[in-house]
């Protein structure tokens with residue numbers, strides 16, 4: 512009997528891979544973030560990446576971060592990948608779902624994550640973990656009973672030729 516392939520990717524590699532691929536759509540020159548929301552039975556429900564809202568041109572709004580005037584920085588305009596993934600969802604409810612994200616969510620996204628019923632966050636990076644925004648995020652998420660799981664990279668290189 513012919514046996515099944517053995518080197519297929521795991522569920523975690525699959526969903527984090529989709530989040531990484533989504534991040535590649537971001538136009539942010541410094542940090543690209545991707546998110547993938549998955550049901551309890553491992554169906555992909557939604558995806559997102561950081562960028563400006565519909566109608567706000569990638570070529571006209573500012574991508575800078577160092578400018579003294581916040582009006583001229585990206586922070587006032589970019590929607591985070593996690594919020595985009597939540598807002599992109601066209602089904603009924605996200606209650607009980609899992610979020611795969613390439614960077615730990617901020618406090619604003621944490622509020623949306625809690626309120627839409629996501630119960631587990633699998634995150635690949637936490638480079639802003641010491642900032643008040645991420646500390647506040649963790650405070651809220653833990654208080655709301657959301658499970659926080661650091662993603663363990665397997666080191667497998669996934670190559671896609673498009």
Ligand SMILES: Nc1ccn([C@H]2C[C@H](O)[C@@H](COP(=O)(O)O)O2)c(=O)n1
Pocket residue numbers: 539541542543544560561562576585589590591592593614615616617
């Ligand atoms: N969990 C996160 C954290 C950040 N983002 C977005 C917001 C910005 O577009 C960018 C961060 O830029 P930086 O301050 O590193 O230049 O990443 C996100 O979507 N999700």
Ligand SMILES: [Zn+2]
Pocket residue numbers: 591593616617618619620621
């Ligand atoms: Zn955020």
